[in-house]
Amino acid sequence: MVKKQPDRAVLITDAARSPDEQFRWRQIRYVTMMSIRAACLIVGAILLSVRPPLLGLWLVLCAAGMVFLPWAAVLIANDRPPKSKAERAADALAREPKPQTSLPQHSAEATEYLTIDLEPTDTGNWTPAEQRDREKS
Template sequence: MKKQPVLITDAARSPDDQFRSRQIRYVTMMSIRAACLIIGAVLISARPPWLPFWLILCAAGMVFLPWAAVLIANDRPAKSKAERAADAAAREAKSQATLPQHTAEKAEYLTIDLEPTDTGERWIPTETRDREKG
């Protein structure tokens, strides 16, 4: 009898292990779907009592199992409370680092003062115009 190793960490399962377990679930669900198809064919030839009920059950399995199998196969395991708290703290730290706080007194405003030239073709800054004139 093979003993399972003792888990001594809170680390999540490796992505390969997660992928393998999702593959197993997907193949299992699709096998059940194939079994529904085979059972439906056997039921039609055997004509048991309540045949429509059994056929509806098999048809529902054949329709809904592929949808559920894909959803389950693409889903990753839920995050633990510690992982959610760490993600929230990282998001908050990032938002505080990227959004500097300024008061209205410290804010510097850039004012662009432009006037048209005599010909009206191009706008030039007032400082440049004054230098050209003077």
Template sequence: MKKQPDRAVLITDAARSPEEQFRWRQIRYVTMMSIRAACLIVGAVLLSIRPPLLGLWLILCAAGMVFLPWAAVLIANDRPPKTKAERAADALAREPKPPASLPQHSAETTEYLTIDLEPTETGERWTSADPRDREKR
């Protein structure tokens, strides 16, 4: 007998892929534009048969032909709202980054240059306070 998992894994909360979202928006756009084309055809048919309340029907068809393209474009360019993780990542990317700091040195490791105005035994006017430099000469 197969062991059943303790907990079922649900993927219904998973976000749609960008390709799937784009395809779904394309389908909605084409559907709305098809309804617009149908409004044009229905308007032409209504003009030929002259039903009662013709003006009202033509106004409805004209409104559909004017507002449906606008709504179709808005819906086609719409995307699902960003998740908290996406908003946090965007906020983090927009934060100004601190400038890179220079390396810090302790006072013990810092070497200082001592300037001596009196000439040394070798005739040099500039000497280093570091005794290792004197040994090199």
């Protein structure tokens, strides 16, 4: 009689995102950050025309956003999510050196060698040299 294993629930919340979903999420973050950069440019132009108090400070903040955000957007867009414990464990196992197996060692005297000696015949077939020598004698 075969014992049936109880059905176990699979938690899909622990499943990793698919590569397509990860790529799409990185695209959204990149476009959002670059949109903020464009907004910094527009706000800087508006500030120049309005000339509010502390204009220099506002322009420095807008310039910093226009310089820093593209760099950060590229880094974040090319980043992948952190590896799970299972992925790190699998990588660690893959890096462990595998034991090297060697062939059994035999002495030269214990090794038998097979020599194949064939000669062509008039019909185009090949015959062993021993048979050829028997046919000649």
